[in-house]
Structure formats: C-alpha cells, structure tokens
Amino acid sequence: MTAPLPVASRAEVRRAVLREVRADRGMFAALLTLNALAAVAGLLPSWLLGSIVDTVAAAPGPGALAEVDRLAMMIVLAVLAQILLTRRALSLGHRFGERIALRFRERFMRRLLDLPPPVADQAPVGDLTARGTADIARVSTVLRTALPELFVAASQGLLLVVAVLVLDPFLGACALGALVVLAAALRWYLKRARGAYLAEGAANSGLAEVLTGTAAGARTVEALSLQEERLRAADAAIAEAHRTRLGTLRLRTVLLPAIDISSLLPLVGVLLVGGAFHLSGQATLGTVVTAAMLLRQLSGPIEAAMLWVEQLQASGASFARAEGLGAVPPGPPPAAREPADDRIRMDGVRYAYGGRDDVLTGVSLDIEPGERIAVVGASGAGKSTLGRLLAGLDGPRTGTVTVGGVPIAELPPERLRRQVVLIVQEQHVFRDTLRDNLLIAAPDADDARLADALEAVGASWASALPDGLDTVLGGDRNPLSGAEAQQLALARVVLADPHTIVLDEATALLDPATARATERSLAELLEGRTVVAIAHRLQTARDADRIAVMEQGRIVELGPHGDLVSRGGPYAALWSAWSGGPGAGSDPDG
Structure with a gap:
C-alpha cells in the first residue's frame, strides 16, 4: 500500500524562496541595483528622442542640428550602457539562480535520503521519481533563467510606468488604464493555475508509477499474462495526464492573448489621447512621442513578465511538490545512550502497515549474542516484517524491539549499520565501478580486503570482469544477474562487519548449488555473530540454533530442529512437505 507524499503550501513555498534569497542577500542586492541601472539607461533614449523632436520643432537651424547631434550621441551612449548593464545583470542573475537551484537540489536529496524507512517504503515510486527528475529540472531551469529575466522585466516595467506618469500624469493614467484587461486575465489565471499544475504533476507521477511498476515487474507480468491489465492501467494514466495537460493549456489560451492585447492597448491609448492633447495644445509633440516610445518599450517587459509568470x-x-518532502514527519530521535550489550529482545510487538490490520500480533523473542535463529512460515505469516523490525527499519506500533536495552529503530544510522544489517532478495547495483559499489559498506577498505570479501561469498565472476575492480557495472556492457547482485550485497555485509545480520531469504535468487556454497562460506564468516535467517530452504533452518515458526503474525513454535520435528506440530509438517519431494516447501517472501 502506498501513501501519498505531502505538497508544500503557498506559505511554505514563499518562506523557502525568501530563505534562499536571504542566503545570497549581497548578490541579490547587486542584482536589483544592476537591473535598476539598466532600466534607467533604457528610459533615456525615449526621453532624449522626445527632446530631439521638441528641439527641431521649436527652432530648426544650425544650432538645433548641433543639439540634435549631442542628443543623438547621448542616445548611443545610453543604449550601450543599457546593453552592458543588462548583460551584467543577466550574468549575475544566472549565477544567483544557479546557486539557489544547487541548494534546492541538495536539500531535496538530503530530505529524500532522510525519509524514515516506513515513509520511503510506502511512498509511490513514480511520485518520488517525478519529483526528483521532472519537478527538480523544471524548478532549476526557472531559477536559472526565469528569475533573472523576471527581475530585468519587472525593473524595466516599473520604471517605464513611473516615467510615463512623471512625463504627463493624465496621459500616463489614460494609457495605463488599458492594462485593466491584463489585470483581469492575470487574476483569473492565478486563481486556477496552482491547482491545475498540481493536478498535472500528480497525473505525471501516476503515469511514472504505472510505467516504473510495469518495468520492475516485467517478468511477473509476462508469467501471469497481465499484459492487457497493465496496458489498461497505462492507458488510464496516460488519459489522466492528457486531461490535466489540456487543463493547463486552456489556462494559457486565456492568458497569452490577454498579454498580446494588453501590450498594445497602452500604446494605442497614448496615440489617441496624446494626439488629441497635441491638437488642443495641452501637450507638445515631443511629449507625445516620448510617451509613445516609453509605452512601446513597456510591451517588452509586460510580455516577458507575463510569460515568465x-x-x-x-x-x-x-517547487511545492519537491519542497513537500520537508513536511514529512521525522523518524524517532536518535537514542542518547549506547546499547549495554548485543542481546536483542522483542516484547509484545504489534505492527501494521498504513493503518491496516496488524501484521505482527504480540510477538516476543529473545536472541542471545552469537545465536543463529531461523524464521520459517507460510507466505504472509509476517517473516519479512519481523526482519525489518529487527533491523531497525521500522518501529513497532506497540511493544518494544531493543538491543542492549536501547530501541533498535532509535539507533543513529552509523551506529545501526555497525550493529545490524538486513539483506533481502533484491539488491541495488549502482552504475559505478565494482570498487565503489563495495566501498559504500567500508569506505576505508583496500583492494585486498575487497577481493577477500568477494571471494568469501563465492563471487568468482568478479575476477573475470574486464577491468577488475575498476569495471563499471550495469548497462549493456557489464550487467549483473540477480544472483551476482545478491553476492555483491553479501560481500558488502562482509565488509560492513556488523554484529547482527538479518538474512531475508538472501540466497533465494541463487541456484541450489551456488546457494549451498555461498551459505557454507558465509557460515564460516558469520561464526560468532548473531544471525537471523528468514529461511527459504528448510535445509538452512535445520542448521540454526533455534527455529521460530510463524503463523498469522505470531510465533507459534520455537526451538531446535530436532525438538520441533519430534513435536509433530506446524514445523514438522513444513519439514515433511519440504523433504518429501523436489521443490516442495519453496516459499515466496512472506
């Protein structure tokens, strides 16, 4: 069962943006200053052009010609100044946006890695993928590009408006009154845009979830002939993504024409009203030309600003979807004390996934340091859930799971990894070198130690890799099979050197001969450690010190192999079924 991830509110998004601006307040101040200077430089040519018109109209002649030359040279200088200042402002703005984007990506990754294990496990994979790829890319692009260009447009637009009003308040007011169309369209758009784009993002996440789930379970889909069902699910997700995409497109069909109309109306208003003023003697021709030129310039910032809006x-x-990870409640605070010893105790443990019925119901179990415990039972009995609690990935709903008197789930991550490691059937192989795939378990290990770990788990394939430890794994050139990935994971365990190891059917992907060889190698290496093996093959269980038999979330039998077989209870039935013929007793993950 998946649980939706939160989305940040408008207030949380504003606070996050302001926090980023404050982090680079000096650069932000310089950015505003440069944009203001560039905008002022952009006003001068229109003003100077109006002066040229008035000069020629007032007194044509040699003196006027010299004044025109002087004013023309000032226009050239003003244009050059605007170009240089704008270029510098955009360069600084891109750096400013890139720094914000970098911190934003880093914060997202930290929050993603800090998600409590229960949240990470229950979060939709497609949603996390979409937030970490498409959403992060969109925000980064806007922070790098939109933010600086929006600053430039806003600065220029504001100063142009002020300049027109200073030039002739009535003329400016008449022209700016035409912007009411834009204000109305923008107000209509903003009321609907956030919800529409959040719906589009959720639909894209749903589509990614269907696609990633189908790809990950391709073998199951093929084995159970689920192709038609998955196609229907994909069609439904695509239809929803298409519907929400059309919703945002409809919003743009209102906003964009309003931008085009609004960028022309002020100029039309000035020409009509200004012409009438000039004919009546209330405004000079230069004033009208200057106002027209200023408002013609205003169309550029309006279009740029609205498009970036x-x-x-x-x-x-x-941003709200990616920032929403910050609203995920943190896990329990780290324990303030160290475990007194390595004894693991479960007492009255109950656990449920996502508010559903309990998967574990009153489990109690004491595990002595160095003891080997095998956990067996039918699929769905709660074996894997028991393993997760023992590994500290989840905390119990009620009851306690402790090591040395300290709750396992409250151990700091570094301490937890030294204490207990969980190995499951499927392991991730990073698209990196074999060496780096191993060093994540022991960053200070040398090549000899890495080679010993691989040899210890029977990973003979490693010696045949073209570049040895420097071979990049994954992709088409050096893909690892499921069995090889499992051996890589077991080699990491050898390197991590934890006191307790929980093996959740860790050799299930290996063929029987390889599994037995790997288990024999591990048996030597795990000597003296606490081992909890969720057994896929009862041969493994037979070699354990004690066997815990689970049924419906409870431990119904506990004891050595011989004692349990002689009792004639559930374990004896499992052993009889398993040993009675090839393949009997092979149990999927429970």
Whole structure:
C-alpha cells in the first residue's frame, strides 16, 4: 500500500524562496541595483528622442542640428550602457539562480535520503521519481533563467510606468488604464493555475508509477499474462495526464492573448489621447512621442513578465511538490545512550502497515549474542516484517524491539549499520565501478580486503570482469544477474562487519548449488555473530540454533530442529512437505 507524499503550501513555498534569497542577500542586492541601472539607461533614449523632436520643432537651424547631434550621441551612449548593464545583470542573475537551484537540489536529496524507512517504503515510486527528475529540472531551469529575466522585466516595467506618469500624469493614467484587461486575465489565471499544475504533476507521477511498476515487474507480468491489465492501467494514466495537460493549456489560451492585447492597448491609448492633447495644445509633440516610445518599450517587459509568470506557476507547483518532502514527519530521535550489550529482545510487538490490520500480533523473542535463529512460515505469516523490525527499519506500533536495552529503530544510522544489517532478495547495483559499489559498506577498505570479501561469498565472476575492480557495472556492457547482485550485497555485509545480520531469504535468487556454497562460506564468516535467517530452504533452518515458526503474525513454535520435528506440530509438517519431494516447501517472501 502506498501513501501519498505531502505538497508544500503557498506559505511554505514563499518562506523557502525568501530563505534562499536571504542566503545570497549581497548578490541579490547587486542584482536589483544592476537591473535598476539598466532600466534607467533604457528610459533615456525615449526621453532624449522626445527632446530631439521638441528641439527641431521649436527652432530648426544650425544650432538645433548641433543639439540634435549631442542628443543623438547621448542616445548611443545610453543604449550601450543599457546593453552592458543588462548583460551584467543577466550574468549575475544566472549565477544567483544557479546557486539557489544547487541548494534546492541538495536539500531535496538530503530530505529524500532522510525519509524514515516506513515513509520511503510506502511512498509511490513514480511520485518520488517525478519529483526528483521532472519537478527538480523544471524548478532549476526557472531559477536559472526565469528569475533573472523576471527581475530585468519587472525593473524595466516599473520604471517605464513611473516615467510615463512623471512625463504627463493624465496621459500616463489614460494609457495605463488599458492594462485593466491584463489585470483581469492575470487574476483569473492565478486563481486556477496552482491547482491545475498540481493536478498535472500528480497525473505525471501516476503515469511514472504505472510505467516504473510495469518495468520492475516485467517478468511477473509476462508469467501471469497481465499484459492487457497493465496496458489498461497505462492507458488510464496516460488519459489522466492528457486531461490535466489540456487543463493547463486552456489556462494559457486565456492568458497569452490577454498579454498580446494588453501590450498594445497602452500604446494605442497614448496615440489617441496624446494626439488629441497635441491638437488642443495641452501637450507638445515631443511629449507625445516620448510617451509613445516609453509605452512601446513597456510591451517588452509586460510580455516577458507575463510569460515568465506562466512558467513560474508551473514551476511553483513543482517547487511545492519537491519542497513537500520537508513536511514529512521525522523518524524517532536518535537514542542518547549506547546499547549495554548485543542481546536483542522483542516484547509484545504489534505492527501494521498504513493503518491496516496488524501484521505482527504480540510477538516476543529473545536472541542471545552469537545465536543463529531461523524464521520459517507460510507466505504472509509476517517473516519479512519481523526482519525489518529487527533491523531497525521500522518501529513497532506497540511493544518494544531493543538491543542492549536501547530501541533498535532509535539507533543513529552509523551506529545501526555497525550493529545490524538486513539483506533481502533484491539488491541495488549502482552504475559505478565494482570498487565503489563495495566501498559504500567500508569506505576505508583496500583492494585486498575487497577481493577477500568477494571471494568469501563465492563471487568468482568478479575476477573475470574486464577491468577488475575498476569495471563499471550495469548497462549493456557489464550487467549483473540477480544472483551476482545478491553476492555483491553479501560481500558488502562482509565488509560492513556488523554484529547482527538479518538474512531475508538472501540466497533465494541463487541456484541450489551456488546457494549451498555461498551459505557454507558465509557460515564460516558469520561464526560468532548473531544471525537471523528468514529461511527459504528448510535445509538452512535445520542448521540454526533455534527455529521460530510463524503463523498469522505470531510465533507459534520455537526451538531446535530436532525438538520441533519430534513435536509433530506446524514445523514438522513444513519439514515433511519440504523433504518429501523436489521443490516442495519453496516459499515466496512472506
């Protein structure tokens, strides 16, 4: 069962953005200053052009020609200054946006890695993938590009408006009144945009979830002939993504024409009203020309700002989705004390996934340091859940799971890894060198130690790799089979050197001969350690010090192999079924 991840509110997004701006307040101040200077430089040519018109109209002649030359040279200088200042402002803005984008990506990755294991396990994989890829990419692009260009457009637009009003308040007011169309369209758009873009993001996450789930379970889909069912699920997800995409497109069909109209209306208003003013003697021709030129310039910032507003709404929804990881409640605080010893105790443990019925119901179990415990039972009996609690990945709903008197789930991550490691059937292989895939378990290990770990788990394939430990794993050139990935995971365990190891059917992907050889190698290496083996093959269980038999979330039998067989109870029945013929007793993960 998956649980939806939270989405940040508008207030949380604003606080996050302001926090980023404060982190680079000096650069932000310089950015505003450069944009203001560039905007002022951009005003001068229109103002100077109006002065040229008035000069020529007032007194044509040689003197006027010299004044025109002087004013023309000032226009050239103002244009050059605007180009240089704008270029510098954009360069600084891109650096400013890139720094914010970098911190944003790093914060997302930290939050992703810090997700409590129960949340990470129950979160939709497609949603996490979409937030970490498409959403992060969209926000990063906008922070790098939109933010600086929006600063430039806003600065220029504001100063142009002020300049027109200073030039002729009535003329400016008449022209700016035409922007009411834009204000109305923008207000209509902003009321609907956030919800529409959040819906689009959720639909894209749902589509990613279907695609990743189908790809991950391709063999199961083929084995159970589920192709038609998965196609129907994909069609439904695609249809929902298409529907929400059309919803955001409809919003743009209102906003974008309003931008085009609004960028022309002020200029039309100035020409009509200004012409009438000039004919009546209330305004000079230079004033009208200057106002027209200023408002013609205003169309550029308006179009740029409004187009980036549309992008900001889309990226704002992505920002809210990515920032939403910060709203996930943290796990329990780390324990303040060290375990007194390595004894593991479960007492009255109950556990449920996502508010459903308990998977474990009143489990109690004491495990002595160095003891080998095998956990067996039918599929769904709660074996894997028991293993997760013993490994500290989940905490019990009620009851306690402790090591040396300290709750295992509250151990700090570094201490937990030294104490207990869980190995499951499927292990991740990073697309990196074999050496780096091993060093994550022991960063200070040398090549000889890495080779010994691989040899200890029977990973003979490693010596045949083209570049040895420097071979990059994964992809088409050096893919690892499920069995080889499992041996790599076991080699990591050897390197991590924990006191307790929980093997959740850790050799299930290996063929019987390889599994037996690997288990024999591990038996030597695990001597003296506490081992909890969730047994796939009862041959493994027979060699354990004690066997815990689980049924419906309870431990119904506990004892050595011989004693349990002689009792004639559930374990004896399992052993009889398993030893009665080839393949009997092979149990999927429970």
